[in-house]
Amino acid sequence: MLDRSHALPLAAQARELGISRCAVYDKPAPACQADLTLMRRIDELHLDFPFAGSRMMQGLLMGDGFAVGRRHVVTLMKRMGIEALYRKPNTSKPAPGYKIYPYLLRGLTVDRPNQVWAMDITCIPMARGFVYLAAVVDWFSRKVLAWRLSITLGTDFCIEALEEALARF
Template identity: 70%
Template sequence: MPDADLAIMRRLDRLHLQFPFAGWRMLRGLLAAEGCKIGRRHVKTLMRRMGIEALYRRPRTTKPGPGHKIYPYLLRGMQITRPNQVRAMDITYIPMARGFIYLALVLDWFSRRVLSRRVDHDGSRILRQDAGGRSARHGKPDIFNTDQGSQFTGAAFTGVLASHGIAISMDGRGAWRDNVFVERLGRSVKYEEVYLRA
């Protein structure tokens, strides 16, 4: 193996220990910031050879609650051209020493601006407040997009949206990309901040 590759692998190992959430894209960027010219495929090959990969929770299927209504996906083929046209929301949990807390994020789809972020131990309260209240100071969206998780299909959440005249859209199979920004933000907060500093 060339000495240059060994030097890069040593640096990749140190970066991986420092940033365990970093995938090949981020590691390549970190190497480039240090002046190391390397292609993405080369980084992926070296990571595979070293047996390292980004540490993150693997995707799992979000399941609606029994008897909950699933709303249609409204964003297929839609051009998002202005703020308040579409909002996306995701909720995740953060484990604590005793139990866990919920983190909810509401994002404007056009600007990618975080309109609301909230941490609470009561998931149902956080959903009711963020659906119609806390992010409402930025105006009323036309469409509110979520996944099909039971927390979003329940009447406590959808009722607030409906009472404000907001159209409800839910991702289904093949539409996962439309909530990826808000989901990635939640994952970044957990894995790049909370877990490393806990």
Template identity: 65%
Template sequence: MIDRDHDLSIARQAKALGVARSSVYYRPRPVSAEDLELMRRLDALHLEHPFAGARMLRDLLRREGVAVGRRHVATLMKRMGIEALYRRPNTSKPAPGHKVYPYLLRGVKIERPNQVWATDISYIPMRRGFVYLAAVVDVFTRRVLSHRVSITMEAEFCVEALKEALAKYGKPEIFNTDQGSQFTSLDFTGVLLDAKISISMDGKGAWRDNVFVERLWRSVKYEEVYLKAYDSMSEARASIGRYLAFYNEGRPHTALDGRTPDEAYFGIKETAMAA
């Protein structure tokens, strides 16, 4: 899609195509077939046991006959952007120049659309590589408001997803994230501050942070990603997009009394407006 010999700059071509510049400039380091297979299994184990750290994941793999060291597991977890989720003191240090905001949802009853939005990033395996998926979710209705697929975990594709959600659906009262460098970056928080949205963050790795987005990842992976073997970034983007449309429009949710996220989000909003 990008023509490096075109009169338009690469940055302007990327903007016109709606892709992050990082996706154009970035050249991924090769990953061995063995590590790719190991990462796929780590991803599945993390969904089943989100509290498991590198040592426990190493031991779980060894029980399956896979000999691997803790340090190698920790390295792959870092590359995948996953870590154990559990309650612990907030001892993480933000990146230089990045402010960490307080957690605002303690004791708050979330009872309407656009009250609280949340976002996160997840690792997505392909046939011969991997990409990352970012999504913005309305917490009350579980509706996916926007998403982006990227080959890097840089802040830019998260900012693009945030801006799209704000442009299409207005703004929430509170926006909740973890303390990932993408979400503490000035590029990301600046968009929220400019829109006068309250920013909520919690301790790195805390179990409660983005539980609703974690549930989305479980659905995406077991109902879509693990059933496919994407051959390319474009195939992954298109197929995930189709699944998320189904997730919003056609997939009933027990937590929503059998309604779809679309029915809950738009139905409640329309009822409130009529009142």
């Protein structure tokens, strides 16, 4: 990336690449022996428990006799490129071919109640599974007009919340 034999000074090369000058001259300090021992054990534990995050990893290390804080475990895991493997939510990615609708409220001033309503569905993690909350909100007053809970992500509880909001307001 940086060429020390180039006619352009290193400071100018760093400016062109958008990095700071201190990053050019800074030499990373090598890890101490205690950190290397910890990182070796974290690697072994990660192979046995790939789903373990920093909290669980700290508990496993404490069980092995290592006195280490969770923040230090986070730092070492980041340095090693280790991350807990678990299924992350994938709710914001549209399906291929999904139609994108235009935003019809751009430029509209909301200045009275019942002018604009919004509906939101939120996934709430519980001890065993998930609960889904559908809420109808008035944008002007930010009042929750109606809400419903469901253990499945169907349309029926959303329609019930909307019908209740229409009936009451």
